[in-house]
Amino acid sequence: MTNFDRPLARRAVIKGAGLGLIAGTLADAISTQEAHADIPGSEIWSGEYWAKKGDVPLWMYRKRVGAPKQGEPSRPVVFFVHGSSVSSRAFDLNVPGHGDYSILNAFARAGFDCWTMDHENYGKSGRTSGNSDIASGVEDLKAAVEVVARETGEKKYHFVGESSGALRAGAFAMAAPERVDRLVFAAFTYKGEGSPTLAKRAEQLDYYRSHNMRKRDRDMIRSIATRDKPGTSDPAVVEALADVELQFGDQVPTGTYLDMTSNLPVVKPEKVLSPVLLVRGEYDGIATVADIEEFFNLLPNGDRQFIILPGTAHSVTLATNRGLFWHVARAFLTMPLPMAT
Template sequence: MAIVDTGDVRLHVQRLAAARPTASGATAVPDATVVLLHGLLTDSLASYYFTVAPAFAAAGLDVIMYDHRGHGRSGRPERGYTLGAFVDDLDTLLDRLHVRTPVHLVGNSYGGTVAFGYALRRPERVASMVVIESEPATPPWAAKLAGLLERVRHEMSANEAAALDWIATHHGGHTARLAKSAGRLVRDTTLAQDIPASAVLDDDDLGAIRCPVLALYGADSDLAVQAPRMRSLLPHCETESLPGHQHSVLVEAPGRVRDLVLYWVGRHSRPVAARAVRAR
């Protein structure tokens, strides 16, 4: 575990070194760095640590994952939660970690939204992106997040005990503890106001994203309708639908996510990474 001070917030970072090549044929995707960006409120880097991150390192990737501001073991400032602040954190973190080559961004849910913002801000630092159950920051996205965050704030302020009891009964004690922390984040910081007020993107902005993008969606998810839009707007975008899944693709189908990401990174890394693991 490491704590990186960006000058604005202290970020909890985990880094997994790439496995060393073996005499029989080395690793699957050597000489590439992947940065894993988690979702909002109840999520943290743990969702990667206990699913795909170790497999990425074993395949030869240098893995960087961190808790967003306000989440996990990172600092929780009272203010400063616009999407731009999350993008700033990523940029400064790569500087602090002395990452000089373009990285592959993997963003789950809100983490994908951060990835889109970063690819526009610093295109020279992004080799490719994989977004999982995610969408860019557009006006409909901002309206949806405003409603979601206000609902969380209201439910966790009006009758927190009843809400947590219901969550514990239907989803277990661990989820209830995560919900309690998320409720405090929404209630005690400006996150619920800042995120919907973030700068949004139009179609021309999305068309300016030149790096290759792979967008993964649960076939039964509300976000699955984003697939044709992403293919039409992003110059170099492919999409993949995972049957039988909704929003929790990362934790429900980690093997499939692993294979798709390794194949994608292998395709879009330097020539030495030609022996990529192909998705099944």
């Protein structure tokens, strides 16, 4: 299908998978069972859409169990926001013989209406002379949610963002809080203090300031999975990701790199009003535990969690232990409403 028109008193800091899995198990099991109850069949349907940000076409993609039908009950919408060096293909990767790597499929089967998009200058979306920084990504999301609202009838959505995608989602939550339900920030960074990855990246700061595009070849894509802790991702999966990404060329925008090396913090915790789950891989070099804890402690909503996943590095979505991320994210998004106290 192609459519061209169209504060709660709960606080949990969970370090390690053991407590994280226990914390989410009951809510996960109950809510997922309820989500499946109204879904006829089990075949996953997908559709393509286009949003417009001024004159810039933005490609959007949707997955859910069963094609949409007029008059049917709506399903909870979750919008996945990609990072600096890859497009939305990272959320729907097919790697035959190596297990399921599509988080869109996993969440569709759990009863969600899953959406994602290619930001300006990424994937199938329009090419411009801009650098596609975080502010630009917020405008992309503003355009995209109008399409989601039209197609689903829903006005508020969950957002799952990884790396600079988490920054985009957080900045959008500050700009349009009325559109945001629950937020999952994976591989997030607040101020970036003590980050070895950002310190290395900052060596190229003059380049990012003077160029709107940077090289993103196969070796660079491989480095996403190896720079922190080799062995936390399957090499075959990284090669599959490179195969699908390089069809769009070997250049990506510099905007998010510039923001992360010179403009942090771009997400102000006191202005993020929604419930938040912060997920960090044990070996992630993009942000220290102290950096994330500082952000966590300043969030105004008592409904918040901070989880550290063992055996994972920066990319939790495509890690060998990705199932841990899928579990804690799904449990957080399906958490029952607490009784008022």
